[in-house]
Amino acid sequence: MLADTNDQIQDSEPQQPRQGPLHQRHVDLGAKLVDFAGWLMPIEYEGVLKEHMYVRESVGIFDVSHMGTVLISGQAASALADVAFALDVAAVASGKAAYGLCLNESGGVVDDLLIYVRSNTEIMVIPNASNADKVVSALTEVRDSNSEFADIEIADVGIEFAILAVQGPTAGRVLAEAGYPTELDYMSFIDIDDVTVARSGYTGEYGFELVVPTAQAASVWDALVEAAKSQDGGPVGLGARDTLRLEMGYPLHGHELAPDRMALTAPVGWTIGWDKPAFIGREAIVAAKEQGTDRKLVALRFTDRGIPREGMAVVNLSGEEPREVGVVTSGTFSPSLKAGIALALVDTESVANGDELAVDVRGRQLATERVTLPFVDSNPRVVPA
Numbered sequence: 615m616l617a618d619t620n621d622q623i624q625d626s627e628p629q630q631p632r633q634g635p636l637h638q639r640h641v642d643l644g645a646k647l648v649d650f651a652g653w654l655m656p657i658e659y660e661g662v663l664k665e666h667m668y669v670r671e672s673v674g675i676f677d678v679s680h681m682g683t684v685l686i687s688g689q690a691a692s693a694l695a696d697v698a699f700a701l702d703v704a705a706v707a708s709g710k711a712a713y714g715l716c717l718n719e720s721g722g723v724v725d726d727l728l729i730y731v732r733s734n735t736e737i738m739v740i741p742n743a744s745n746a747d748k749v750v751s752a753l754t755e756v757r758d759s760n761s762e763f764a765d766i767e768i769a770d771v772g773i774e775f776a777i778l779a780v781q782g783p784t785a786g787r788v789l790a791e792a793g794y795p796t797e798l799d800y801m802s803f804i805d806i807d808d809v810t811v812a813r814s815g816y817t818g819e820y821g822f823e824l825v826v827p828t829a830q831a832a833s834v835w836d837a838l839v840e841a842a843k844s845q846d847g848g849p850v851g852l853g854a855r856d857t858l859r860l861e862m863g864y865p866l867h868g869h870e871l872a873p874d875r876m877a878l879t880a881p882v883g884w885t886i887g888w889d890k891p892a893f894i895g896r897e898a899i900v901a902a903k904e905q906g907t908d909r910k911l912v913a914l915r916f917t918d919r920g921i922p923r924e925g926m927a928v929v930n931l932s933g934e935e936p937r938e939v940g941v942v943t944s945g946t947f948s949p950s951l952k953a954g955i956a957l958a959l960v961d962t963e964s965v966a967n968g969d970e971l972a973v974d975v976r977g978r979q980l981a982t983e984r985v986t987l988p989f990v991d992s993n994p995r996v997v998p999a
Contacts, residue, residue: 639832662854776830956982
């Protein structure tokens, strides 16, 4: 889940990345900073492999304040979100969060996002940073085309909040030491003194995400990082965030999900409110469900030594001659499995169950095995003993 129309630089000057509320904290920790979706963010502190294992074995603290925050408020806020998003928002109870998609009319993904339902009159949406303006536009278009929604306020308040994630088996201990509640069901949340504490995450591990007013971000970060030290954990950059999500097979916008690609090429059908009478993109995605898609996402684990990367060709070795049948959408070295792993988009009619697939890595066809997701065993719903 990733710029803001208000930040365009005039006179054709190159746009400088924005600095988040915790920028100086990252500098002080010696983080390697990169331009990530228009934000200067930490890619790593002590190295991706070490930080990855913090989360799998103990606890990691993430700054994901580059993500957007959009508030929808008004008498029919939930009903508006139900039209703008493919998720069955009306079925999400107050105090619960849900993962969903904002589609375009052709069934492509404008963005994938988290939707927090405070009540029927107040919804908080966490979009990817570079897509916040597009999500606001989609919501505004629905509001302005229906008099029922005329009084609803849609506010992009991303600059007012930081978002921190606490992920890993000992995340509850860290959160408790920092003074926050931990007795939450999976995908539920509670508002405590202007801080939203949610039992959610993007790593496949037990964990929490906190939406914190910018003025409090530094003090909350400091408390979480200090508590993590006692659990043999520490801060984690966006490099490990990506390896963690890929081990789980979670789709990433701009990789597995895109506006110009039918959403159902990825395994996201479970997020769709199929029984809803109306939502943006409904006609196209229902047709795709009935007819099938010409491409599908598969999970590949390398049996040869090598690391797959986005854009590498997938080759079908079954048959008389090897033939190119797809492309890697996300690939990395899995720190947990000590092997290359990839998600790849392949032609539905060109790949059958049991076919031998390889990835072309700089001219070498490296063997893979097709696996079911996730790549690693994990259950974020379970509270660790």
